[in-house]
Amino acid sequence: MASVLNHGGRALAFARERNLDYRDVLDFSANINPLGPSPKAIAALQESLDTIAVYPEEMPTRFVRCLSNELGAPADHILTGNGATELIYFWLRTTRPQSATLIVPAFMEYRRALESAGAAVTVTALRPEDHFRLPIIQPVSDVVILTNPNNPTGAYVPPEPLLDWLGQISGSTQILLDEAFIEFTGQPSMVRYIGKFPNLWVLRSMTKFYAIPGLRLGYLVGEGVPSLTQSREPWQVNNLAEIAGIASLADRSYQEATLQLVQRERIWLWKQLQGLAHVRGFPTAANFFFARCDTHRMLDELIAALAEQHILIRDCRGIEGVDGSCGSCFRFAIKKREENMRLLNYLRRI
Missing domain, CATH: 3.90.1150.10 (Aspartate Aminotransferase, domain 1)
Structure with a gap:
């Protein structure tokens, strides 16, 4: 266990x-x-408590449509989950990389998820004496995982140097970019560069910015999402989580x-x-x-x-x-x- x-x-x-x-x-x-939580989300939840007696959709199509409009990404490039952590495990379990580079410090579940998927893990450390600058990734791994802003350091890599860094990584390497805290920076997501980097996957969480950790809601964006959906278990997002997510996104x-x-x-x-x-x-x-x-x-x-x-x-x-x-x-x-x-x-x- x-x-x-x-x-x-x-x-x-x-x-x-x-x-x-x-x-x-x-x-x-x-x-x-x-x-x-958003006052609109609280109100929407209070009005929808009776939906706990109804099966949710197998995939939360209304929430996905809202995300598509919010992100400017095609709906079929968005995969929702029972929190970002659940998506980490699903993505690695499905893609099954043989090797991975984990940029640390990082969320502690990444190593466990990688090892559960059978990946050999190489760590590359961000150092305060280097101002937590991004390292050069060598040798090539099947997967590279980076969190931006970093957790726990809070260090943030702006789009321009991040784009340069992404461009240095082989197109055969899948890049998982964890943006769980990106909303707090006031800066745009790298989702808009998915088309430029087909090997880029952006992981987002509704937990932090929208303060709904008890509901578990996250999503993954990437051009490869359609290839994952056939392996996806149904009912990963419950009715109340979907309702709160939609209302939160609308509360400007x-x-x-x-x-x-x-x-x-x-x-x-x-x-x-x-x-x-x-x-x-x-x-x-x-x-x-x-x-x-x-x-x-x-x-x-x-x-x-x-x-x-x-x-x-x-x-x-x-x-x-x-x-x-x-x-x-x-x-x-x-x-x-x-x-x-x-x-x-x-x-x-x-």
């Missing part, structure tokens, strides 16, 4: 272990929109308010981090910060002190590629000002 990886977003388990209401836990370990005022809040707090938090004695923050384009304590002991004490106050951060020491100069690192989400100030008060005490 596969072991359970230590992910962030453990507010429910933390609350249960301590006999707390989960709403009393301040969870900086999960990188979720600080505004919560919510999207604008989210970008404004995250950008404002990101700038403010970055300035505050510069004044800390024993914590160094790294620049970010996402809705979270990657930071390093001077010592492992300091990080241990910080995590323990925060837990006593029912505050969670993400200990990154178990993430592949987080070592050396990033050894005692952690990640925390950007939230509203009052919540950010609570966390900063503890960071200042180190």
